[in-house]
Amino acid sequence: MKAAVLREVNKPLEIEDVQHGDPGPREVLVRTVAAGVCHSDLHFQNGAYPYALPVVLGHESAGVVEAVGDMVHYVKPGDRVITCLSAFCGHCEHCLTGHMSLCQAPELQRAPGEPPRLAKNGEAINQFLNLSSFAEYMLVHEHAIAKIREDMPLDRAALIGCGVTTGVGAVIHTAKVEPGSMVAVIGCGGVGLAAVNGAAIAGAVRVIAIDQVPSKLELARTFGATDLVNAAEVDPVQAVRELTGGGVHHAFEAIGLKVTAQQAFKMVGRGGTATIIGMIPVGTMVEIHGPELLAEKKLQGSNMGSNRFRVDMPRFVDFYLQGKLHLDEMISGRIGLADVNDAFAQLQTGEVARNVILFE
Numbered sequence: 001m002k003a004a005v006l007r008e009v010n011k012p013l014e015i016e017d018v019q020h021g022d023p024g025p026r027e028v029l030v031r032t033v034a035a036g037v038c039h040s041d042l043h044f045q046n047g048a049y050p051y052a053l054p055v056v057l058g059h060e061s062a063g064v065v066e067a068v069g070d071m072v073h074y075v076k077p078g079d080r081v082i083t084c085l086s087a088f089c090g091h092c093e094h095c096l097t098g099h100m101s102l103c104q105a106p107e108l109q110r111a112p113g114e115p116p117r118l119a120k121n122g123e124a125i126n127q128f129l130n131l132s133s134f135a136e137y138m139l140v141h142e143h144a145i146a147k148i149r150e151d152m153p154l155d156r157a158a159l160i161g162c163g164v165t166t167g168v169g170a171v172i173h174t175a176k177v178e179p180g181s182m183v184a185v186i187g188c189g190g191v192g193l194a195a196v197n198g199a200a201i202a203g204a205v206r207v208i209a210i211d212q213v214p215s216k217l218e219l220a221r222t223f224g225a226t227d228l229v230n231a232a233e234v235d236p237v238q239a240v241r242e243l244t245g246g247g248v249h250h251a252f253e254a255i256g257l258k259v260t261a262q263q264a265f266k267m268v269g270r271g272g273t274a275t276i277i278g279m280i281p282v283g284t285m286v287e288i289h290g291p292e293l294l295a296e297k298k299l300q301g302s303n304m305g306s307n308r309f310r311v312d313m314p315r316f317v318d319f320y321l322q323g324k325l326h327l328d329e330m331i332s333g334r335i336g337l338a339d340v341n342d343a344f345a346q347l348q349t350g351e352v353a354r355n356v357i358l359f360e
């Protein structure tokens with residue numbers, strides 16, 4: 001099968017012929033139909049986050065079950081699924097206390113000594129975050145997929161695989177935004193737009209979208225933003241304080257920078273919470289002004305929207321089909337696998353919401 005392989009940090013992905021194994025116990029072979037290009041893929045491509053190489057990147061996808069291994073009862077060939085990197089074991093402390101997105105059980109991957117899921121002529125290729133979606137097939141643990149209804153278009157379903165689950169989940173699960181809250185979202189890429197949309201669904205009375213690219217701010221309005229702040233023109237902290245008379249209840253950072261994480265903390269009012277979604281590079285420290293903690297301000301991280309994805313993803317599909325989630329507007333381009341390096345270049349400009357790779 002064709003797959004996009006990262007062999008060296010900061011080098012283009014190479015489209016190579018890679019082999020996948022047969023599904024073993026509890027494994028599912030999925031034919032990839034669509035895969036979104038998320039900024040997190042870029043963080044691993046450029047080394048901001050290290051990963052064992054060579055690796056097939058990609059982690060935001062949807063497809064059709066091709067074959068299942070022993071003991072798989074959840075899906076059968078022909079079922080439509082969304083993948084999720086938050087594969088869960090179901091019996092660790094995190095899983096049993098309802099925090100499945102924090103599960104790190106090693107059993108979701110094949111054990112050392114077993115044949116690898118991905119290989120090229122005998123050379124093992126690493127699987128990325130339990131998935132490796134930039135490939136025509138994915139061989140995954142059955143706990144890395146959610147089954148969805150048949151009438152959901154799979155190019156838009158792919159977006160739910162990471163960006164939507166992350167952005168909406170940060171709002172409704174991690175931060176538990178109450179109806180009537182005032183919310184600010186810094187960064188209007190796929191993840192930030194999903195957070196804006198999630199805030200609107202949660203009943204936020206004000207949703208302030210912040211970006212540096214005017215077209216992204218306009219797009220944010222479609223997703224439910226009530227106010228727009230161009231951070232290239234004004235100080236976003238001051239702008240949010242003025243718009244809200246002292247600060248928002250919830251700020252979300254959806255970029256992955258020290259400066260914007262600090263802005264998120266500064267723009268929440270007394271008792272408010274800043275939730276950092278962006279992947280801040282390894283080694284970077286985030287600073288806050290200590291006395292602001294006396295105002296009971298909180299700073300927290302959010303991983304994959306604190307999801308329970310087998311419950312969440314079918315609900316997000318329903319939201320889309322009811323017109324509440326704006327996935328059509330999130331797709332900036334439909335591209336081929338060979339265009340993946342161009343999609344990475346576009347991500348750096350901030351101009352795109354999501355490029356989606358189509359495999360058919």
Ligand SMILES: NC(=O)c1ccc[n+]([C@@H]2O[C@H](COP(=O)([O-])OP(=O)(O)OC[C@H]3O[C@@H](n4cnc5c(N)ncnc54)[C@H](O)[C@@H]3O)[C@@H](O)[C@H]2O)c1
Binds near residue numbers: 187189191303352
């Ligand atoms: N926590 C998680 O589980 C999780 C999951 C998925 C993605 N992420 C991370 O979320 C972040 C966003 O991902 P994405 O795919 O939406 O990225 P993206 O590149 O599509 O969007 C980033 C947006 O931020 C804007 N921006 C850049 N610098 C800015 C600044 N200084 N001020 C205001 N706006 C600015 C850009 O114009 C762009 O619109 C990334 O760091 C990604 O790795 C985290």
Ligand SMILES: [Zn+2]
Binds near residue numbers: 039
């Ligand atoms: Zn992602």
Ligand SMILES: [Zn+2]
Binds near residue numbers: 094
């Ligand atoms: Zn677990």
